[in-house]
Amino acid sequence: MAQENNKSSLKVKIQKFGTALSGMIMPNIGAVIAWGLLTAIFMSPNGWIPNKQINNLVSPMLTYLLPLLIGYTGGKMVHDDRGAVIGAVGTIGVIVGSKQPMFLGAMIMGPLSGWLLKKLDDKFQSKIKTGFEMIYNNFSLGILGMILAIFAYFVINPVMVTGSNWASAGVDAIIKVHLLPLANIIIEPAKVLFLNNAIGNGILVPLGIQQAAQVGKSVLFLMESNPGPGLGILLAFVFFGKGSSKSSAPGAIIVQFLGGVHEIYFPYVLMKPALIIAAMAGGVTGTALFSMLGGGLKAAASPGSIIAVLLVSAKDAYFGNIIGILGSAIVSFLVAAVILKRDKSTDDDLEEKTKQMQAMKAESKxxxxxxxxxxxxxxxxxxxxxxxxxxxxxxxxxxxxxxxxxxxxxxxxxxxxxxxxxxxxxxxxxxxxxxxxxxxxxxxxxxxxxxxxxxxxxxxxxxxxxxxxxxxxxxxxxVQEKPKETEKPKSKGVVDDIDFSKIKNVYFIRHDQHVGTATMATNLFANAVKKADKHVGVSAVKINELPDEATNLVIVTPQAKKNLVVRYSDVQVVVVDDLLQDKKLQDVIAKLQ
Structure with missing residues (x-):
């Protein structure tokens, strides 16, 4: 038990750290995209529409605006508005004097500055006399901000410049020896475990921005946001899946590939863990093709939609990007298809597997x-x-x-x-x-x-x-609603309580355990209504799919009524002991209009 608690605690700490990194980037993705679009369209001489005047915006945004926004956000995460301000002040010390964009430095100084001010406030703010609060707030932030900016300039800046040089050299070395695709062996499983934002926005995006600033594009932006692997897996479920996983896959493709919400295919992989091999194979293939064919993006593609990818693709990278995405989709599809075809299990219901996974996780925790x-x-x-x-x-x-x-x-x-x-x-x-x-x-x-x-x-x-x-x-x-005095009492399931002048539809409740009974009852009742020349609709629905309106009459058993009344307040209800041959059914048909 102690070991399980330690694992849970470690997992939470890793998630918190990863989320903290991505949390400084995510709110500012729009600004990153704005910079990327300016670069792609107006940068001289490689933009779509080169413009020297507009190009003057590119460098200041990269050098000052984006790091300051990240530092501001990092400080705000720790200590609200005061932390945000001092986070920006501390970050400027890392920025000044460096020729490189200081994203990693901002991700250090922002939270650090906010944390130090929070500790200072916790110690002294409650001791400040009435009337002196503004003096304390302004001068404590100002003095500490000055100290942190100087500290960042002389200490953090040189360290981050050296670290950035090493990181850039390391990434370049990995790319030159064609080992970058192997990173997807780690990235794809981490995505499925809901660490996609931590990896993508916390690590790859900052490194990608620095690389894009140097060479005009970066393949790092595509390593986590590539929609190809997820597309291939979902397509495999369309052709070779079973049950609800097969029927829900087409809709999931639209959400994942066009909408960029990759999380939608994670339960499909969790349902068949072997499919992680398909995701890794697709990710490795995509990154390899991006690298070989000169693919890359000007800025982060967020969300990871094919539309977002095309919008921020570098001018000379469209071919490589499209081929890389298609290649990763094809490979993941082929691997997933083999796995699904070899799977002989008959229990392949996505909803059931999701419920089972939730129960197991809840029990373990x-x-x-x-x-x-x-x-x-x-x-x-x-x-x-x-x-x-x-x-x-x-x-x-x-x-x-x-x-x-x-x-x-x-x-x-x-x-x-x-x-x-x-x-x-x-x-x-x-x-x-x-x-x-x-x-x-x-x-x-x-x-x-x-x-x-x-x-x-x-x-x-x-x-x-x-x-x-x-x-x-x-x-x-x-329970809380009190019926009005003039209001007609709620139907207790008796035919005489029904206002048949309002009825336009009759419903039978279809249970997972008794689908055949409800279907047969619906068919028999519909035929009887037709013979009686009554003009109402008759159908069977699941209990959660009823329109809650007084124009709808629901025919249920006593057991089903218990579940019905906690969900709906306006439908009219007739309770029968037998859905197929209860005498009340004929009474209902006789009174329908």
Whole structure:
């Protein structure tokens, strides 16, 4: 047990360090792209439209703006606005006097400056007399900022110049001996373990910017953001997958290849761990082709979409980039196809595997997530929820899509609670907060928001826990609502309680265990309605797919009604003992209009 706890603690520390690195880059990716586009379009003489005047913006942005933004962001992560300001002040000491862009230096001085000011404030701020707060705030920051800028200029700057020279020389040496593709053997598995942002934005992007500043482009930008390996794996599921993994793969391709959300293919690999070989083979192939054919980007492609890649490709690198992406997709597809075809297992349902993975992870970590409890036991735990936040490593991509999915479910269920998404590092502990995060980041979320209610999921894009959240909040709203005196009492499942003048559709609930019964009942009822010349729609749906409207009549068994009432408040309900031959079915048909 102690060994497992140590592993968990080490894993959290690695994630925190990687997220801290990427956290300084991610908010500033837009500025990096702006610099890259200026370089690609207007740089003289290699741009698409060379312009000497506009080209004057390129060097100052690279030398001053981008490192200062990174230092500012790093300080803000540690000590809010005061940390942001002193982070920028400390960073300027690394920048001045160097001919190289000091991204790594900014990633050191920003957080370091913010941390030192935080320690100073913790020691003295509470002791400042009333009326002297502004003097302390301004002069403490100013004096410490001056000291840090001088320290950075004389100490950190020379160290970082030497380190940058070594790093550049090392990368160049690896490229010359054609060993760079081997890095994907580490990068691809790390991506699947949700370390993609830490590796891409924390390590490869800073090194790529320095290389692009020297030679006009960098293949490092493509090593993590290449959408080819994920595309190949998902295509293999389209042709050789089974169950829901096969049916969901086409939609996942659009999200991954065009939208750039690589996290969507991670559960497919986790479902068949051998597929990591396909991802590595595709990544190695892509990087090899990029290097051989002169591929490279002017700036980071974020998100890792084919559209973003083409927008920031160097003028002379389009052929190499496109061939590299296609080559990596083809190789990963072929390897994944062999793995899937050789797989003889019949149990290949993506949703089931996702649930199983979540249960195993939760059990191994000793976590008990409230969304897995019965509705009757967990409804009260949702009583204080006023806001839902999806928290992921970067606060973009998959968490934004997960928030959109839950927001849509809330809208259909008429639940008026805001749903947003942020990076886990930016979580703040507050009342009435429900945090939805990935299993891998559950410990981080607990540290950032210990008072919040938390739900961990294996995959933001395909979790059954969303339905549990909706069901509990819906049940809570029904308990809290007081019926108006003029309002008609809610149907208890008796035919006489139904307002048939409103009914336009009749639904039967289709359960995974009783699909045949519901289908047969639907067909028999539909035929009877047709013979009776009644004009209503008849269909079978899953319990979470019902439109919550009074125009819909739902025919259920007593057991199914228990689950129905905690999800819906407006549908009308008739309870029958037998879906196929209960006498109430004929009564319903007779009263339909």
């Amino acid at each position: 000793g976590q008990a997530m409230p969304s897995e409890q019965l509705a009757s036991d967990s409804v009260n735990s949702y009583a204080d929820v006023k806001k839902v936040i999806f928290a992921c490593d970067a606060g973009m991509g998959s968490s934004a899509m997960g928030a959109s999915l839950l927001r849509d479910k809330f809208k259909k269920a008429k639940i008026d609670i805001p749903v947003t998404n942020i990076a886990v590092r930016n979580l703040k502990d507050e009342d009435g907060l429900l945090v939805v995060t990935q299993e891998e980041l559950a410990d981080r979320a607990a540290e950032k928001a210990p008072s919040a209610m938390r739900v961990a999921v294996g995959n933001f894009l395909n979790s059954p826990k969303y339905d549990s959240i909706v069901a509990n909040l819906k049940a809570l709203s029904q």
